[in-house]
Amino acid sequence: MATMPTTHDGSYDGARDAAQGGTRHRTHDVSGDAPVPDLSTVWLRVFLEVARHGSFTVAARTLGWTQSAVSRQVSALEAALGGARLFDRLPRGVRLTEAGRVLVPHAEAVAQSLHGAARELAALREVAGGRLRFGAFATADAALVPWALAAFRARHPGVRVTREEGLTPALLDRLTAGHLDLAVVSTTRPAPLEAYELHHLLDEPLYVAVPAGHPLAGHPRPVALGRLAGADWISGSPRPEGTLLDAVLRQGFRPRITHVVAEWTAKQGYVAAGLGVTLVPALAATSVRPDITLLRLRDEDAPARGVYAATVRGRSLSPAAQAFIGVLREAAVSAVPAATTASAAPVVPG
Amino acid sequence: MATMPTTHDGSYDGARDAAQGGTRHRTHDVSGDAPVPDLSTVWLRVFLEVARHGSFTVAARTLGWTQSAVSRQVSALEAALGGARLFDRLPRGVRLTEAGRVLVPHAEAVAQSLHGAARELAALREVAGGRLRFGAFATADAALVPWALAAFRARHPGVRVTREEGLTPALLDRLTAGHLDLAVVSTTRPAPLEAYELHHLLDEPLYVAVPAGHPLAGHPRPVALGRLAGADWISGSPRPEGTLLDAVLRQGFRPRITHVVAEWTAKQGYVAAGLGVTLVPALAATSVRPDITLLRLRDEDAPARGVYAATVRGRSLSPAAQAFIGVLREAAVSAVPAATTASAAPVVPG
DNA sequence: GCGATCGATGCGACAAGCGAATGTCTAGCA
DNA sequence: TGCTAGACATTCGCTTGTCGCATCGATCGC
Numbered sequence: 001m002a003t004m005p006t007t008h009d010g011s012y013d014g015a016r017d018a019a020q021g022g023t024r025h026r027t028h029d030v031s032g033d034a035p036v037p038d039l040s041t042v043w044l045r046v047f048l049e050v051a052r053h054g055s056f057t058v059a060a061r062t063l064g065w066t067q068s069a070v071s072r073q074v075s076a077l078e079a080a081l082g083g084a085r086l087f088d089r090l091p092r093g094v095r096l097t098e099a100g101r102v103l104v105p106h107a108e109a110v111a112q113s114l115h116g117a118a119r120e121l122a123a124l125r126e127v128a129g130g131r132l133r134f135g136a137f138a139t140a141d142a143a144l145v146p147w148a149l150a151a152f153r154a155r156h157p158g159v160r161v162t163r164e165e166g167l168t169p170a171l172l173d174r175l176t177a178g179h180l181d182l183a184v185v186s187t188t189r190p191a192p193l194e195a196y197e198l199h200h201l202l203d204e205p206l207y208v209a210v211p212a213g214h215p216l217a218g219h220p221r222p223v224a225l226g227r228l229a230g231a232d233w234i235s236g237s238p239r240p241e242g243t244l245l246d247a248v249l250r251q252g253f254r255p256r257i258t259h260v261v262a263e264w265t266a267k268q269g270y271v272a273a274g275l276g277v278t279l280v281p282a283l284a285a286t287s288v289r290p291d292i293t294l295l296r297l298r299d300e301d302a303p304a305r306g307v308y309a310a311t312v313r314g315r316s317l318s319p320a321a322q323a324f325i326g327v328l329r330e331a332a333v334s335a336v337p338a339a340t341t342a343s344a345a346p347v348v349p350g
Numbered sequence: 351m352a353t354m355p356t357t358h359d360g361s362y363d364g365a366r367d368a369a370q371g372g373t374r375h376r377t378h379d380v381s382g383d384a385p386v387p388d389l390s391t392v393w394l395r396v397f398l399e400v401a402r403h404g405s406f407t408v409a410a411r412t413l414g415w416t417q418s419a420v421s422r423q424v425s426a427l428e429a430a431l432g433g434a435r436l437f438d439r440l441p442r443g444v445r446l447t448e449a450g451r452v453l454v455p456h457a458e459a460v461a462q463s464l465h466g467a468a469r470e471l472a473a474l475r476e477v478a479g480g481r482l483r484f485g486a487f488a489t490a491d492a493a494l495v496p497w498a499l500a501a502f503r504a505r506h507p508g509v510r511v512t513r514e515e516g517l518t519p520a521l522l523d524r525l526t527a528g529h530l531d532l533a534v535v536s537t538t539r540p541a542p543l544e545a546y547e548l549h550h551l552l553d554e555p556l557y558v559a560v561p562a563g564h565p566l567a568g569h570p571r572p573v574a575l576g577r578l579a580g581a582d583w584i585s586g587s588p589r590p591e592g593t594l595l596d597a598v599l600r601q602g603f604r605p606r607i608t609h610v611v612a613e614w615t616a617k618q619g620y621v622a623a624g625l626g627v628t629l630v631p632a633l634a635a636t637s638v639r640p641d642i643t644l645l646r647l648r649d650e651d652a653p654a655r656g657v658y659a660a661t662v663r664g665r666s667l668s669p670a671a672q673a674f675i676g677v678l679r680e681a682a683v684s685a686v687p688a689a690t691t692a693s694a695a696p697v698v699p700g
Numbered sequence: 701g702c703g704a705t706c707g708a709t710g711c712g713a714c715a716a717g718c719g720a721a722t723g724t725c726t727a728g729c730a
Numbered sequence: 731t732g733c734t735a736g737a738c739a740t741t742c743g744c745t746t747g748t749c750g751c752a753t754c755g756a757t758c759g760c
Contacts, residue, residue, distance in 0.1 A: 039390070039464070040389070040391070041389045041391070055738095056737075056738060057736085057738080065718085065719090066718075066719055066720080067737080067738075067739095068719070068720080068721095068738090068739080068740080069717075070738095071738060071739060071740090072717075072739090072740095073717090076716090081468070081471055082471060084471060084474070088665050088666050089664075089737085089738060089739085090664065090726090090737085090738095091726040091727060091737070091738090092726085092727075092736075092737070093736095093737070093738090094737090094738080095665070097665075097668070098474065098480055098531075098666075098668040098670075099471055099474055099475075099668070102467075102471060102474055102480065103471065106463050106464070106466055106467030107467070109463040109466075110460050110463045110464065113456050113459040113460045114460065116456055116459075117453055117457070117460075120452050120456070121431055121432060121434060121452060121453065124434070124448065124449055124452055125432060125434060125449075130448055130452065131448070181448070314439075315438050315445070315447075316435045316447045316448075318447070318448040318449070320448075392748095405707095406706075406707060415749080416750055416751080417706080417707070417708095418708080418709080418749075418750070419748075419750075420707095421707060421708060421709085422708090423748090425708085426747095426748090439706085439708085440706090440707095440757095441705080441706070441707090441758065442705075442706070442757080442758075443706070443707090444707080
């Protein structure tokens with residue numbers, strides 16, 4: 001498996017403090033010399049079973065073993081525990097000694113811990129427990145994530161889900177730092193994301209948002225992007241690189257950015273006022289104000305960006321994360337069908 | 351706790367799990383299915399150590415193992431836990447997965463239970479914990495047990511001691527029933543006690559209590575028991591068998607019992623009033639009222655009774671019980687030196 | 701690029717643990 | 731009192747598991 005560490009401090013975040021035990025050395029203890037003996041959990045079943053039945057033979061029968069195995073297991077346990085007899089051997093069975101009586105609750109505690117661990121791990125495996133920490137960018141949060149989240153919570157109510165918002169780069173940083181298990185990100189060029197495992201969700205076309213009265217607003221067919229080369233563009237950043245306009249750059253012309261507006265609602269206002277045009281991802285198409293028209297672009301030069309569920313490469317995916325990727329994919333095809341099939345423009349009639 | 355009487359009567363109130371056959375393979379488990387507890391405690395140390403250090407190699411160094419052993423232990427653990435990865439293998443070490451993070455507290459709970467068990471067993475072994483339930487007959491409680499009990503409590507303050515009073519037969523019944531760990535009993539003929547392990551404490555001579563004005567009260571030397579053959583005797587039971595007078599029977603004459611008085615203080619009153627004589631064990635010699643004289647009997651026919659710490663034969667003695675027998679022996683030689691050395695009569699001058 | 705680091709794995713050896721059979725002890729019974 | 735049945739302990743082969751050693755593959759820092 002290929003791995004990609006980038007940031008690995010050699011420790012794990014949660015358990016260091018919980019371990020509380022940089023000072024717990026087993027080599028020599030002060031009083032009692034409690035050596036935490038090397039025991040198999042087999043002894044636990046055997047011990048409790050024998051204690052319950054008061055007989056090696058009966059315990060062996062219920063365990064599916066032979067009597068000699070039980071006898072030796074108990075002997076080994078007694079030897080490992082410092083030689084203290086745990087059972088009095090009687091002619092008609094065995095009987096707990098004081099030491100054995102003392103051991104019973106501890107053995108039961110161990111069994112309970114083991115049982116709880118197995119149960120919790122099983123819950124984790126069946127996506128009935130554990131936690132899922134994910135992040136998503138804004139437009140995904142508008143049209144994709146809610147549906148996926150609803151389906152996930154309905155299907156796996158036991159999973160504790162926490163969500164974050166942020167731009168793709170910030171989410172990836174959170175992912176690398178280990179604060180997120182999964183991030184819904186978008187990119188027009190997957191190259192710089194090679195450090196992450198990208199689970200493809202959908203490729204969403206980018207539409208051009210124009211004011212309702214724009215000359216191209218009534219155009220019956222997808223328009224060529226070049227026809228907008230001379231338009232004023234509104235972007236979230238003064239430089240097109242790294243933004244949605246990155247896709248435009250690869251179409252051969254450098255857009256003239258006249259206004260820098262980051263917030264999505266505000267950006268719509270600028271477009272509606274005729275101050276310029278901007279690119280709108282398909283996921284945001286349903287939340288466009290009515291006095292704006294979205295133009296579909298010609299397939300051959302239509303910019304698109306991919307939406308991915310990103311995880312850290314080499315870091316194991318929890319079953320919950322895998323399941324969440326599944327529902328994200330479902331949401332991608334059901335909530336945004338326009339992204340997969342071409343239809344006539346405009347997408348949303350002004 | 352249960353299983354007191356004749357060994358296995360049923361079950362102790364405890365965990366009700368187990369009863370799982372095979373099917374521990376990594377097939378799809380239903381949630382809540384019985385766990386797979388076939389693990390060694392070795393994995394526990396390995397897992398926590400690896401989790402703490404974030405490295406197989408470092409964990410191996412601290413454990414005194416090789417890296418390959420740690421690697422395979424972790425792999426075995428992961429396989430035993432259903433195949434879920436517990437660590438992400440990174441180029442610079444390992445990192446807990448979600449499953450591993452879930453497992454940490456359970457593993458620590460197991461370690462804590464094991465540690466607590468070892469500590470409590472060590473305390474038991476060093477007579478620093480546990481319980482001791484003993485019983486004693488009345489005169490032993492007057493002169494022997496208090497000293498032993500004081501020494502024991504001072505030496506082993508951690509042991510929870512419970513005491514019962516009763517006659518020898520009742521104490522032995524309690525012992526057999528499992529309600530006592532040890533019983534201080536007395537007998538003139540140890541034959542019927544063969545079912546028990548008798549730890550000899552002392553042989554106490556029996557004195558004859560006579561009123562201060564009795565003709566033999568001023569006798570300078572031990573008297574022959576036969577000189578009291580014609581006396582009126584006071585006994586705790588209408589028949590001498592099974593009582594202190596049992597010893598007299600073996601001296602050849604059957605005492606004439608004129609008064610039956612069980613309680614010791616009352617019996618003294620009868621003797622002081624000149625209504626008869628009675629036998630007084632040495633342990634009670636110090637608590638005789640001043641108007642009574644105790645006569646030492648000639649060695650050759652002096653009745654004596656043995657005082658023993660009785661335990662159930664074949665039932666293991668707890669270290670606390672063994673220690674208590676020790677202090678009982680110490681108390682026997684220090685508190686009742688008269689029992690071991692012959693001295694001039696009377697024991698207690700009237 | 702090259703050495704260093706870290707985990708995984710094949711191999712040989714050793715120890716642990718199992719089943720089957722046998723031994724020992726005791727209670728119950730005639 | 732002798733016999734039988736039941737229960738735990740022990741011995742004997744054999745399987746299984748686990749460790750150390752050596753090596754491989756992958757990756758990072760210089």
